[in-house]
Amino acid sequence: MKVRFYSVVLSLALIGTSVSVHATSKEDLLKEQQEVESRLKETERSQNQTSEKLILTKQQRKEARAQLDEVNSRLDDLARKIADQQAAVVASKERLRLTEEAISETLKELHQQEDLLGSRLRAVQQKGDVTYIEVLLDAKDFGDLISRFSTVSEIMKQDDDVLQTYKTNVSQLNEQRSEQALLLESLKREQRKLLVLQTQIIAESELKRKLVVRLNTKVKALQQEQFSKAEEAEILADQRQLIQNELAALKEAERKAKEEAKRRAIEAARQAEAKRVAEAKRQAEAARAAAAKQQEADAEKADAEKTKPPVPEVEVPSEIPDTPADVDSNRPFHLPVQGYVSSPFGPRNNPLTGKPEIHKGIDLVNAKGTPIHAAAGGIVLRAGSATGYGNVVMVTHLIDDQVYTTVYAHLESTDVKAGQTVMPGQTVGTLGSTGWSTGPHLHFELHKGEWAAGQPNAVDPAPYIF
Numbered sequence: 362m363k364v365r366f367y368s369v370v371l372s373l374a375l376i377g378t379s380v381s382v383h384a385t386s387k388e389d390l391l392k393e394q395q396e397v398e399s400r401l402k403e404t405e406r407s408q409n410q411t412s413e414k415l416i417l418t419k420q421q422r423k424e425a426r427a428q429l430d431e432v433n434s435r436l437d438d439l440a441r442k443i444a445d446q447q448a449a450v451v452a453s454k455e456r457l458r459l460t461e462e463a464i465s466e467t468l469k470e471l472h473q474q475e476d477l478l479g480s481r482l483r484a485v486q487q488k489g490d491v492t493y494i495e496v497l498l499d500a501k502d503f504g505d506l507i508s509r510f511s512t513v514s515e516i517m518k519q520d521d522d523v524l525q526t527y528k529t530n531v532s533q534l535n536e537q538r539s540e541q542a543l544l545l546e547s548l549k550r551e552q553r554k555l556l557v558l559q560t561q562i563i564a565e566s567e568l569k570r571k572l573v574v575r576l577n578t579k580v581k582a583l584q585q586e587q588f589s590k591a592e593e594a595e596i597l598a599d600q601r602q603l604i605q606n607e608l609a610a611l612k613e614a615e616r617k618a619k620e621e622a623k624r625r626a627i628e629a630a631r632q633a634e635a636k637r638v639a640e641a642k643r644q645a646e647a648a649r650a651a652a653a654k655q656q657e658a659d660a661e662k663a664d665a666e667k668t669k670p671p672v673p674e675v676e677v678p679s680e681i682p683d684t685p686a687d688v689d690s691n692r693p694f695h696l697p698v699q700g701y702v703s704s705p706f707g708p709r710n711n712p713l714t715g716k717p718e719i720h721k722g723i724d725l726v727n728a729k730g731t732p733i734h735a736a737a738g739g740i741v742l743r744a745g746s747a748t749g750y751g752n753v754v755m756v757t758h759l760i761d762d763q764v765y766t767t768v769y770a771h772l773e774s775t776d777v778k779a780g781q782t783v784m785p786g787q788t789v790g791t792l793g794s795t796g797w798s799t800g801p802h803l804h805f806e807l808h809k810g811e812w813a814a815g816q817p818n819a820v821d822p823a824p825y826i827f
Contacts (some may be wrong), residue, residue: 389762390611393811394604400813401597408590415583422576429569436562443555450548457541467534585748592747593814596755599742599779600811603757606780607740693760694736694825695785697769698792698803700727706821712799721819722768722806729773729801731792735783736767736805736826742812744775744789750804751796754789755812766818768806771798 704712704724711718739758747753750770754777758765773793777783794801807825810818 389759389764390604390608393764394601394608397597397601397604397811401594401601404590404594404597404814408594411583411586411590415580418576418579418583422573422580425569425572425576429566429573432562432566432569436559436566439555439559439562443552443559446548446552446555450545450552453541453544453548457545460537460541464534464537467530470530589748589814596743596747596812600757603740603742603780607759692825693758694765694767694807694822695734696826697734697736697767697805698725698727698731700725700731700803702726702823703802706819706823713797721816722770722804723822725803725805726801727792727803729791729793732788733769733772733790733792733803734786735789736785736807736822737765738785739765739767739783741777741779741781741783741789742766744778744781747796749797751798752790752793753796756783756789757811764810766806766808766810766812768804768808768812770804770806771796771802 702723703726704720706720706723709718709720710716733754735756737756737758737760739756742755742757744754745752750768752770752772752775754769754772754775756767756769758767769789771793772790772795775790777787777789783789792801792803798804805822805826806812806816807820807822808816808818809820812818
C-alpha cells in the first residue's frame with residue numbers, strides 16, 4: 362500500500378514539475394511575443410512613413426515630368442519658330458538674289474545712260490561751247506527760228522530725261538540695297554535671339570531631366586525600402602504566429618496535464634478506497650479466523666498458539682527515464698554542412714560592393730546541391746525567397762528556456778515549409794548561390810533571440826558548431 366501511495370505522490374510531483382517548466386517557457390514566450398509585437402508595430406510605422414515618402418516623391422516626380430513636358434513643348438514651339446525663321450532667311454536670301462539680279466540690270470541701264478551722257482558731252486566738247494541762245498540767234502528767218510527752237514527744246518528735254526532717269530535708277534538701287542540689307546540684318550538678329558532662347562530652354566530642360574532622374578532613383582530606393590520593410594513585417598508576423606501557436610500548444614498541454622493529474626488523483630483515490638475496503642475485509646476475515654483458532658487453542662492447551670509474522674513491505678524505486686546517449690548538452694547545435702569557412706563572422710569588405718561591413722554569419726563553401734541539415738531541432742519560421750538571402754530557411758529553437766534562430770541562406774532549393782517541425786540533422790535544403798552571392802556556399806547565421814532587421818541578435822556561430 363505504501364508503494365502505491367508513493368507512486369501516486371511521485372506521479373503528481375512529476376506532473377507538477379512539468380506544469381512549472383511549461384509555465385516558465387510560457388512566460389518567456391509571452392515576453393518574446395510582446396517584443397515581436399513591439400517590433401512589428403515599429404516596422405509597420407516605418408513602412409507607413411516610407412509609403413508616405415514614396416507617395417510624396419511620386420507626386421514630385423509627376424510634377425517634374427509635367428514641367429519637363431512643358432519645357433519640351435516650349436522647345437518644340439521654339440524649334441518650329443526657328444525653322445520658320447530659317448525659312449524666312451532663305452526666302453530673304455532668295456529675294457536678295459533677285460534684288461541683286463535687278464540691281465545688275467539697273468547697273469546695265471546706268472552704264473547705258475552713262476554712255477549716252479558721255480556721248481552727249483563728247484559731242485558738246487567737239488562742237489565747242491555753243492549755247493542754246495547762240496543756236497537760236499543764228500536762225501535765218503522766223504521759220505528757221507521756230508524750227509531751231511523746237512529742236513533745242515527737244516534736245517533739252519532729252520538731256521533732262523536722261524539725267525532724271527539716271528538719278529532715279531541710282532536712287533532705286535540705293536533703296537533696294539538698304540532695304541534688303543536691313544531685312545537680312547533683322548532676320549539674322551531674330552535668329553540669334555531664338556538661338557539664345559533655345560540654349561536657355563535646353564539648359565532648363567537638362568535641369569528638369571536631371572531632377573526627374575534623381576526622383577526616379579529616389580522612388581526606386583523607397584520602393585526597395587518599402588519591399589524590405591514588407592519582408593521584415595512578414596517575418597515578424599510569422600514569428601508572432603509561431604509564438605501564438607506555441608502558446609496555444611502550451612495551453613493545451615497544461616489543460617491535458619491538469620486533466621491527467623485530476624484523472625490520476627481520482628484513480629489513485631478510487632484505488633486507495635478499494636484497497637482500504639479490501640484491507641478491512643481481509644482484516645475482518647483474519648479476525649474471524651484468529652477467533653476460531655483461539656477457540657481451538659483453548660481446546661488444545663498442549664498446542665502452542667500459531668501466528669504468522671507480518672511480511673515487511675519493500676518500496677520499489679521509481680523508474681528514471683533514459684537519457685539519449687547522442688545528446689551533447691554542452692553543445693546543442695551541430696554543423697549544418699561540411700566545408701571550409703570562406704568568410705568568418707565579423708568585419709570585412711563586402712564582396713559585391715567592396716564597402717566595409719559587419720558579416721553577421723559565416724560562409725561555408727561546398728558543392729552546389731550539397732544537403733543542408735538543421736543545426737538543432739525546432740520549428741521552421743520561414744522557407745522561401747528573401748532580398749539578399751535568396752532562397753532561405755529560418756528555424757526557431759527553444760533550448761534551456763532560451764530562444765534561438767538559425768538562418769540558412771543562398772540555398773539552391775528548400776525542402777521544408779513554414780510551421781513544420783524539424784529534428785536535428787534533418788535536411789532543410791540544398792547548397793546554392795541565390796540572392797546576393799558570388800559563388801556556391803551556405804551563409805549560416807545564429808541569433809540569440811528572434812531574427813530582426815539589421816540582425817542585432819546575431820552571434821558568432823563558430824563556438825556553437827565547431
